[in-house]
Amino acid sequence: MESKLLKFFKLDNLFDSISGYLETRLELFKLEAREEIAETTAKGIQAVIIILMFLFALMFLSMALAFFIGMWLDQVGYGFLIVGGFYAFLALTLYLLRGRIGLKEKINRYLGSKIADDE
Numbered sequence: 001m002e003s004k005l006l007k008f009f010k011l012d013n014l015f016d017s018i019s020g021y022l023e024t025r026l027e028l029f030k031l032e033a034r035e036e037i038a039e040t041t042a043k044g045i046q047a048v049i050i051i052l053m054f055l056f057a058l059m060f061l062s063m064a065l066a067f068f069i070g071m072w073l074d075q076v077g078y079g080f081l082i083v084g085g086f087y088a089f090l091a092l093t094l095y096l097l098r099g100r101i102g103l104k105e106k107i108n109r110y111l112g113s114k115i116a117d118d119e
Helices: 002-008 011-073 076-096 103-118
Strands: none
Touching: 011 076
Protein backbone atom coordinates (compact mmCIF):
# COMPACT_ATOMS: atom_id res chain seq x y z
CA MET A 1 0.00 0.00 0.00
CA GLU A 2 2.81 2.38 0.92
CA SER A 3 4.55 1.66 -2.37
CA LYS A 4 1.40 2.57 -4.30
CA LEU A 5 1.09 5.85 -2.43
CA LEU A 6 4.73 6.72 -3.16
CA LYS A 7 4.20 5.99 -6.85
CA PHE A 8 0.92 7.89 -6.88
CA PHE A 9 2.53 11.02 -5.47
CA LYS A 10 5.77 10.31 -7.44
CA LEU A 11 7.80 10.43 -4.25
CA ASP A 12 9.79 7.29 -5.05
CA ASN A 13 11.79 9.25 -7.65
CA LEU A 14 12.36 11.99 -5.11
CA PHE A 15 13.76 9.52 -2.58
CA ASP A 16 16.01 7.98 -5.25
CA SER A 17 17.24 11.43 -6.28
CA ILE A 18 17.97 12.46 -2.70
CA SER A 19 19.74 9.17 -2.06
CA GLY A 20 21.85 9.57 -5.20
CA TYR A 21 22.66 13.17 -4.28
CA LEU A 22 23.82 12.19 -0.79
CA GLU A 23 25.99 9.37 -2.15
CA THR A 24 27.57 11.74 -4.66
CA ARG A 25 28.26 14.35 -1.95
CA LEU A 26 29.86 11.68 0.21
CA GLU A 27 32.13 10.60 -2.64
CA LEU A 28 33.05 14.24 -3.30
CA PHE A 29 33.91 14.72 0.37
CA LYS A 30 36.13 11.62 0.32
CA LEU A 31 37.95 12.82 -2.80
CA GLU A 32 38.47 16.29 -1.34
CA ALA A 33 39.79 14.77 1.88
CA ARG A 34 42.25 12.58 -0.04
CA GLU A 35 43.41 15.58 -2.05
CA GLU A 36 43.94 17.63 1.11
CA ILE A 37 45.89 14.81 2.76
CA ALA A 38 48.06 14.37 -0.34
CA GLU A 39 48.75 18.11 -0.53
CA THR A 40 49.61 18.34 3.17
CA THR A 41 51.88 15.31 2.93
CA ALA A 42 53.67 16.78 -0.08
CA LYS A 43 54.20 20.09 1.73
CA GLY A 44 55.51 18.23 4.80
CA ILE A 45 57.97 16.18 2.76
CA GLN A 46 59.12 19.32 0.95
CA ALA A 47 59.67 21.11 4.28
CA VAL A 48 61.65 18.16 5.67
CA ILE A 49 63.90 18.07 2.59
CA ILE A 50 64.56 21.82 2.77
CA ILE A 51 65.33 21.62 6.50
CA LEU A 52 67.69 18.68 5.96
CA MET A 53 69.52 20.52 3.17
CA PHE A 54 69.85 23.58 5.39
CA LEU A 55 71.19 21.45 8.25
CA PHE A 56 73.74 19.77 5.97
CA ALA A 57 74.91 23.17 4.73
CA LEU A 58 75.14 24.47 8.29
CA MET A 59 77.09 21.39 9.37
CA PHE A 60 79.63 21.65 6.56
CA LEU A 61 80.03 25.42 6.98
CA SER A 62 80.53 24.91 10.72
CA MET A 63 83.16 22.26 10.07
CA ALA A 64 84.92 24.56 7.59
CA LEU A 65 84.87 27.38 10.13
CA ALA A 66 86.17 25.06 12.85
CA PHE A 67 89.04 23.91 10.63
CA PHE A 68 89.80 27.51 9.65
CA ILE A 69 89.90 28.69 13.27
CA GLY A 70 91.89 25.60 14.24
CA MET A 71 94.49 26.20 11.52
CA TRP A 72 94.68 29.84 12.52
CA LEU A 73 95.32 28.83 16.15
CA ASP A 74 97.63 25.95 15.12
CA GLN A 75 95.33 23.53 17.00
CA VAL A 76 92.42 22.06 15.04
CA GLY A 77 90.74 20.87 18.23
CA TYR A 78 90.50 24.43 19.52
CA GLY A 79 88.63 25.45 16.38
CA PHE A 80 86.03 22.75 16.97
CA LEU A 81 85.86 23.68 20.63
CA ILE A 82 85.20 27.34 19.79
CA VAL A 83 82.53 26.56 17.19
CA GLY A 84 80.88 24.01 19.50
CA GLY A 85 81.00 26.50 22.36
CA PHE A 86 79.36 29.12 20.15
CA TYR A 87 76.48 26.75 19.35
CA ALA A 88 76.15 25.75 23.01
CA PHE A 89 76.06 29.44 24.01
CA LEU A 90 73.46 30.15 21.32
CA ALA A 91 71.30 27.22 22.43
CA LEU A 92 71.55 28.21 26.11
CA THR A 93 70.68 31.85 25.30
CA LEU A 94 67.64 30.83 23.26
CA TYR A 95 66.55 28.44 26.02
CA LEU A 96 66.82 31.10 28.72
CA LEU A 97 65.09 33.78 26.63
CA ARG A 98 62.36 31.52 25.25
CA GLY A 99 59.64 33.31 27.22
CA ARG A 100 60.76 36.82 26.29
CA ILE A 101 61.24 36.06 22.62
CA GLY A 102 57.74 34.64 22.29
CA LEU A 103 58.91 32.11 19.74
CA LYS A 104 56.04 29.72 20.46
CA GLU A 105 53.44 32.44 19.86
CA LYS A 106 55.18 33.58 16.67
CA ILE A 107 55.23 30.02 15.32
CA ASN A 108 51.55 29.54 16.18
CA ARG A 109 50.66 32.85 14.52
CA TYR A 110 52.68 31.96 11.42
CA LEU A 111 51.11 28.51 11.13
CA GLY A 112 47.66 29.98 11.69
CA SER A 113 48.18 32.47 8.87
CA LYS A 114 49.40 29.70 6.55
CA ILE A 115 46.36 27.56 7.32
CA ALA A 116 44.06 30.56 6.72
CA ASP A 117 45.82 31.27 3.39
CA ASP A 118 45.27 27.67 2.25
CA GLU A 119 41.54 27.92 2.89
